[in-house]
Amino acid sequence: MAQAETIREPSRETPVLKRTGVLVVGGGAAGVSAAVAAAREGADVTLVERYGSLGGLATGGLIALLLTLDDGRGVPVIGGLCQETVDRLQRAGGAYHPPREQWGSDDPAQVDDAFRWGLVWGGMRASHRVRYSVAYDPEVMRQVLAEMVCEAGVDLIFHMWGADALRSDEPEKGLDGVLFQSKAGRTAILADVVIDATGDGDVFASAGCRFELERVHPWLWFRLGGVDGDPNEIDRSTGYFRTTNPGQVLLPWGSAARIDRRIDATDPRDLTFAELECRRLVMEEVEKLRASRPEMAHAHICNIATQLGITESRRLVGEHVLTRDDVDHDFDDAIAITGHWTKYAAVYAIPYRCLHTAAAPNLLAAGRHISVDHRVHHATKEIPACMAVGEAAGIAAHLALDAGARASAVDVQKLRAQLRARGALLDYFSG
Ligand SMILES: Cc1cc2nc3c(=O)[nH]c(=O)nc-3n(C[C@H](O)[C@H](O)[C@H](O)COP(=O)(O)OP(=O)(O)OC[C@H]3O[C@@H](n4cnc5c(N)ncnc54)[C@H](O)[C@@H]3O)c2cc1C
Known part of the structure; x- marks a missing residue:
């Protein structure tokens, strides 16, 4: 400032x-x-x-x-407290990860399934593999x-x-x-x-x-509930992910839509601008989804992240x-x-x-x-x-x-x- x-x-x-x-x-x-x-x-x-x-x-x-x-080839590189957290999340019914035998697999059906959970990222045309990555419920994580x-x-x-x-x-x-x-x-x-x-x-x-x-474009992830259809059939191109909760999906807003400038996440003025703009654009996005995707017609907002998505x-x-x-x-x-x-x-x-x-x-x-x-x-x-x-x-x-x-x-x-x-x-x- x-x-x-x-x-x-x-x-x-x-x-x-x-x-x-x-x-x-x-x-x-x-x-x-x-x-x-x-x-x-x-x-x-x-x-x-x-x-x-x-x-x-x-x-x-x-x-x-x-x-x-x-490591991307199916070999685990992180254990310790992170692995313990995964085990605890799973015991509490709040996590999903692909089974161990699939890690590193390039089987298209298995890769597609991992995509549906948001566990595989990168270009649509790249030759992807199943990662050891974990989707979880943030409330259970808390x-x-x-x-x-x-x-x-x-x-x-x-x-x-x-x-x-x-x-x-x-x-x-x-x-x-x-x-x-x-x-x-x-x-x-x-x-x-x-x-x-x-x-x-x-x-x-x-x-x-x-x-x-660094100055960056912020993201603002949100979750929608009341989504119809079979979560096993979410198409990669939808850009949203299935979650451990039936009828609920996770939307990583920020990849396609953006606010019009990069911000400094240590500057309250920049943060205020980003909070207002991102939230407004997310609400617009929800309306567009409801209008354009049949499975979203009756969807409701479960929650919008209370913290802007900024790491840098x-x-x-x-x-x-x-x-x-x-x-x-x-x-x-x-x-x-x-x-x-x-x-x-x-x-x-x-x-x-x-x-x-x-x-x-x-x-x-x-x-x-x-x-x-x-x-x-x-x-x-x-x-x-x-x-x-x-x-x-x-x-x-x-x-x-x-x-x-x-x-x-x-x-x-x-x-x-x-x-x-x-x-x-x-x-x-x-x-
Ligand atoms: C859009 C986006 C998408 C991402 N996608 C993924 C993903 O899919 N998978 C993945 O593994 N990672 C992802 N990341 C990265 C990951 O979420 C973060 O880098 C990671 O969670 C950072 O953890 P941290 O503990 O270092 O920092 P933070 O999570 O930022 O934690 C810092 C904590 O400190 C507190 N705090 C801050 N300042 C003060 C202060 N002055 N006094 C007291 N408390 C304070 C905050 O409230 C917060 O609780 C993503 C990040 C973004 C932004």
Whole structure:
């Protein structure tokens, strides 16, 4: 936002809400994984989320598809907490994925079926394969994530907004904690290690760390109910997906229709414009569908995402920036592996160095804003990748507590060993 005029705020005494070992800011897929992983290691963990439920884009954004837990050839690359989440979703009756024997298959009927669920993406003419990807109910996901956080003993606080990083007087430390704003006023949480899982890098930006910023066209996904017809016969060209709920479909609005300019997702003026415009256009789209598609004639809106579909805003410039040239390349300090949602033979190992920066030694980034370039972001932003990175950040934060609270001093091989012990699949390249 343009800021021509400034004022000087009066200095004030700010109450300290609590002290904690690991402070996670942001309760999306990455933040939940980070908090649960750190707590399971035995750390004292506080998770703060600005809204009233968990999941971020994976629930509030209605992005109800865990895309590509595999490499595109049918070989799983993500396990750990993400796989546990899939298992829990399935036990709760809130998930579907193609059976294991189909992963990597190019059988047209099987590929068509996966398309109907929104589990295969990319050009219509490309030769597609069935992926290990999972469609789920976002309400069930909300509940599963809440259970995981509570069971792990994380101190969860909703409705507080991370407003500012609290810089330490000791530069070698980094942050003393984070300042939060809520209806109760301003408060501080002091922490040994901080994990920024806000998706937009709110903490590392306010801490003065280097970052890149993208402007994008937002999406706004929505769900319609009361849809007639056989979900097994949804045609690829409809652009909507079947869900685990009968008569309900998921519509990823934003691929064909768009608002007329790219926006900066950290600018409230841009966001206001996008919220109003996207919602108006979605309502128009619903009317068009009702009028043009017989199976939609009696359809009703179940819900429109409460969060705009935007993954790109700020990205940390960390100790390593993962680029497209790093595809299919292993790293000694890889802490997660991810496939690519539209590519079949593109696998990235994500180095631990993408999560931290010397500019704030006790700060880790987890989720869609880690240190990668624009192209690699399209692989590392996927929910499974965010969960895998979050899990690594959580375990790293616990290890950092014994390493002078310095992210760079963490024994990375110990971190990798612990990740493997927790089910992470880090040995894709070495076999
Ligand atoms: C249109 C679109 C389609 C996509 N399609 C898919 C797909 O099909 N499959 C897939 O796997 N991925 C998909 N993605 C990517 C994926 O949804 C996201 O990248 C992923 O969910 C990001 O998780 P995250 O935890 O890093 O961030 P977020 O989900 O953004 O979570 C950040 C959390 O932090 C909270 N927060 C933010 N700022 C603050 C603050 N200052 N203080 C306190 N809390 C704060 C937010 O409320 C939120 O809960 C898609 C994304 C978009 C936009």
